[in-house]
Amino acid sequence: MAKGNVQHEKLRQETPAIWALTWPIMVEMMLQFMLGTADTLMVSRISDDAVAVVGIANQFFNAVVILFTLICGGAGILISQKLGSGRAADARKIGVMSVALTAIIGIGVSVLLATSSHTFASILQVPDDLKEMSYTYLSIVGGGIILLALNLSLSSAVRSTGDTRSPMYVSIGMNILHIVLNYAFIFGAFGFPQWGLFGIAISTVISRFVALLFQYWMFRNAFGTPIVLREFVSFNRKLLKEIVKIGWPLSMNGASWTISQVVLFSMVASMGQLPLAARTYMNTMESFAFLFGWSLALAVQIQIAHLYGANKLKEAYYSAYRVLGFGILIVLANTLLLILFRSPIITTFTDDEWIIEMVVALLWLNLALQPGKMLNMALGQSLNAIGDGRYVMMTALTSMWIIAVGLAFVLGIGLEWGLYGIYVGMILDEYTRGILCFFRWRKHRSKLAFAEAFRSEDAALKKNENANGAAF
Template identity: 60%
Template sequence: MSIGALAWPVMIEMFLQFAIGRSDTLMVSRISDDAVAVVGFSNQFFNAVMVLFMLVSSGAGILIAQRLGAGMVRDARVLGTMAIVLTGGIGLAVSLTVLLGAGWFADILQVPREIQPMAAQYMSIVGGGMIFTALGTAFSTCIRNTGDTRSPMLIAFGMNIVHMILNGLFIFGALGFPKWGLFGVALSTLFVRLASAVLLLHLFRRAFGGKIAWREFPHFEPKLLKEIFRIGWPLSVNGASWTFSQLAIFSIIGLMGAQSLAARTYMNSMESFAFTIGWSIALAVQILVAYQFGSGKLKEAYFSCYRALWLGELLVLVNTGLILLFRRQVISFFTGDPWIVDMAISLLWLNLALQPGKMLNMAIGQSLNAIGDSRFMMSLSLPSQWIVSVGLSYTLGVRMGWGLYGVYAGMILDEWLRGVILLYRWRRHRRKGLFASVFGKKPPAPVSAPAAGAGLR
């Protein structure tokens, strides 16, 4: 394993997954800016809901990499099947809830009144299929943590092409299909997620050597299940905090009007290219550090984090620079609204401060998760995201009238505050924590793979 070998397929897969959402935004922009606002707001809601799936799959993924690093293939296999069954159950419950309560969710999340009917229809269709998203997320996480990052990438590539074709058929009525507009986008998304889950299931059953039989899925081992939840629940809370804070920020922007909401949606589309690079490297280093930590290669695990950080910072800044270089052409490709174009161009410059902070957060944070230090992440994220990011977004953006500039100021301060504290935490593990023995800070002590995988308490 190496950061590069793990990262590039994850990077392409993430780009393609984001491309599905971005192609929706681009094609829906030909319908109206209101339709774009619906897709953007709904996707923020779905991202928040997807955090529930992390409760099991994220913890299981880290443990799978640790167990494989220690040569414990059988445990890794059981961890994978348990994660799929539990995540599928959570996904089914979420699907039924969103399907029956889409209009209510649109109302309480303060979607602007003029677009609430569109939002309710879109959310009910896409949200009703969240079980396929849940299963796909769990399959992909387990497969990637075995070291196979290429296969999920290939599936994402195929599904991206299918999605764009279906969008063309359902939105614009190509080849004689009816022009369904936003309803067609929802149907296309639902079909693609179903197909992706089926293909990933096929890969998952062969990811641990011999083919996994259907009878193995109901098999549960309490000891391994306890480990999953011990690592997974702080990760889930941390992820929930971030995604719900982003949803809260979208609600704050909703108070500024549909035009500001559409501008932020377009910004998400452009910023996702820089974010995707950073996130793919962070996921790759999490797999690598967990594998090295499980196999007892502590010094290699410690420095892998820094290699990923500097590589990520370089790539994120280069990507942000390219977007800035062609900023007017890029934003004008999405919309012709002069106010939105000018606002988005101004906000793009702030990404020179935002994206490096995000990269610092992601690289160090995922490395800490890989060694089991997920509770510290949670205890830091909750106050920072809600007091700094959401609190300042409302105070500066609404109360003081800074608008979207105030929202970005809050997000930038939050990312850098958490990033610096996480860096200190990682370095502390060298001086006094899990890596101290290999740097001569205290007498060496044998570290078994299961104990190392158990993480910090």
């Protein structure tokens, strides 16, 4: 048997341990955070205005990429479930189809973004002083959005097989290359021209293209025998329906969240350049607070989907709670570290007194925000893993737009609380969705499939105890 087949057989038989799944994702995100922080620091050397442009543009691009969650998210969960149930051939077909569909949609989206930067800048309410800068960044990075989408699709498929290390290595390399190219293009180092924000956009596209080459090589060898090109033109309608069934609620949920963040960013942009720069810096700092929690949430989704496919329902049920408890402790510790070292951290980015004071104040609100985020992330991803994404979507659509956006508008714009009002809306939204997901997860224990699993396992344990007692 080939080496790839041996590894794949092991994947079918063994459920990946949560730590084995988590640490590569965590390392990848930590390095992305550190390199992203360095990226923001270098952009700040151009101006606070450049930071604001990159911040609002990236929020917009995140919303666009969510379009691909329909494919990537649904495919990832199904790959784990199929491997858990021993259906490796179906897992392979799902992975190939997800990449092919991403490529088709990505081409159209990239063309649209490359040719419509003026329109999108107006929709995002970019301040007039920043519009000229935003056109260049939006058109170049938007035109290359297919690279980001394909990287997302390929790495999601590979992670879902239980191999979280390989995407980590590629991501590390991509971010290091991005930072080096940023340094070269911003400051004119190594004989390169000094291109400023234009150079940052070019750096982003180049680093994503290089990463794509490595991601494809990994993906090609992730399912045993190497995948060949002709497989990408073969579609299985039944499996495609399964992808859509699981993926469309994930897509709607993700799109709703990211678009709501764009709307919130637009509210902040309407407040002026200083609040927009402060919110962008806060985004960078907040990433440190929740990145380990998000890593755990992604890992537990893979693990629970695998356990669910293997019909190990009781183990799947309690995995969510273990991750939740540990995750809350971690995000609280990380937020406290940010508060403790708040002054030296923020002064590294900017010397504007208003921005510094605002960011420091918002860090205290993050102490309330992050546990709610963890509650929502851990249990939301767990529900997605067992195919209950529709419930997560329905609660998210309601809460995000009524509480996060609606309340933020009333408090932040209507009552003129500014960024404080935005954060109050965000905090209440995270806890509302998290609590609803918590009760939904508990409800699954009493459903027939879970109840039967619990009764059978409990009966087996009782039988063993009685046998041991009789022997004694």
